[in-house]
């Protein structure tokens with residue numbers, strides 16, 4: 001796999017950093033998640049392929065163990081508020097001094113500088129600060145956050161993984177590590193570059209929800225079918241729009257021009273009325289195999305059995321029967337091989353990882369009895 005041999009230490013976080021760690025693990029990195037001790041519960045639902053070490057970083061001995069792990073690693077990934085790592089003596093200066101090849105990835109909402117750097121926040125706040133949230137939502141409605149996909153995952157976890165891969169690539173030339181400052185505000189804004197760079201085209205001149213790609217245009221929207229399901233329509237280009245009209249059995253001569261913005265409400269009413277006359281399956285049969293850019297809106301339960309997704313193996317079932325998306329993109333020679341086993345319990349791999357990193361059995365027992373580490377391999381065997 002592309003990242004085989006890369007050793008990553010991920011400090012347990014909420015959503016973006018776990019996703020970043022999972023991407024790295026899917027593509028072959030050996031990812032160790034460092035969890036808190038004392039019966040902490042994991043909130044990591046993105047733990048595929050990771051191992052867990054339970055380590056008390058509030059104790060200097062725990063800090064020393066962490067440093068020893070980092071000396072032998074390529075990447076450390078930390079998702080805490082600015083200053084938290086430094087307070088524990090684990091800031092980039094401390095760790096890079098001991099391992100100059102280390103890539104120190106910081107994944108926060110507001111970045112490491114600026115007046116918001118230390119503030120708590122979540123995806124919706126970062127999305128708001130990126131400018132994107134102001135553009136999301138239906139006409140005459142308040143801004144609407146599309147789950148926590150844009151800032152947490154696209155602008156955060158994925159962007160940080162990209163930064164790590166870039167830093168690994170650069171290190172292969174320079175031999176040096178570096179610090180990555182991932183701000184989810186900036187990551188989300190960067191993902192939204194299209195919005196910025198296409199403003200001059202007039203694509204976003206109208207209020208929220210009234211532009212071509214934000215559900216303003218009737219040919220770029222969803223429509224309810226007679227069985228209460230939905231179809232997604234993305235027929236932008238005239239030749240594809242014509243196929244939409246044909247599939248709906250409408251006559252273009254009876255309709256206003258596609259790009260006549262003032263007629264969009266009327267056109268939407270027509271499409272709404274027609275889509276409501278057939279089931280989703282019926283519309284799918286009509287539009288499948290055409291270039292009308294019309295597809296069913298599939299639920300998470302339906303995607304697995306869709307013939308196209310099945311043909312590509314786009315989703316897979318792990319050993320627990322849990323379905324999730326296959327890692328993307330697909331590399332021809334060194335594709336990702338997602339782990340099929342269950343997620344780790346907190347501390348399940350403390351002992352084996354410490355041994356792998358050169359700790360003696362007696363040292364491990366001392367750390368255990370002092371409450372610096374926790375070992376939960378017994379729980380894993382139950």
Ligand SMILES: C[C@H](CCC[C@H](C)C(=O)SCCNC(=O)CCNC(=O)[C@H](O)C(C)(C)COP(=O)(O)OP(=O)(O)OC[C@H]1O[C@@H](n2cnc3c(N)ncnc32)[C@H](O)[C@@H]1OP(=O)(O)O)[C@H]1CC[C@H]2[C@@H]3[C@H](O)C[C@@H]4C[C@H](O)CC[C@]4(C)[C@H]3C[C@H](O)[C@]12C
Pocket residue numbers: 011012013014015016034035036037041042043044055056057058079080081084087088107108109119120121122123124148152
């Ligand atoms: C799904 C829910 C998650 C939603 C995601 C949400 C929408 C997001 O946007 S996530 C993005 C959040 N932002 C960031 O990550 C930006 C950077 N980080 C921060 O800004 C902050 O970390 C913070 C604001 C997110 C949190 O601040 P906090 O004050 O808590 O922490 P920090 O200041 O960063 O300091 C960390 C402290 O921790 C200490 N530490 C760290 N490691 C160790 C260690 N090994 N040993 C000792 N100490 C350690 C460190 O020293 C710091 O200490 P100090 O403060 O003293 O300095 C999910 C949200 C809730 C989940 C549910 C819940 O958990 C209950 C169930 C649990 C169960 O297991 C699963 C089901 C749950 C219902 C669960 C379900 C979901 O997962 C949630 C709903």
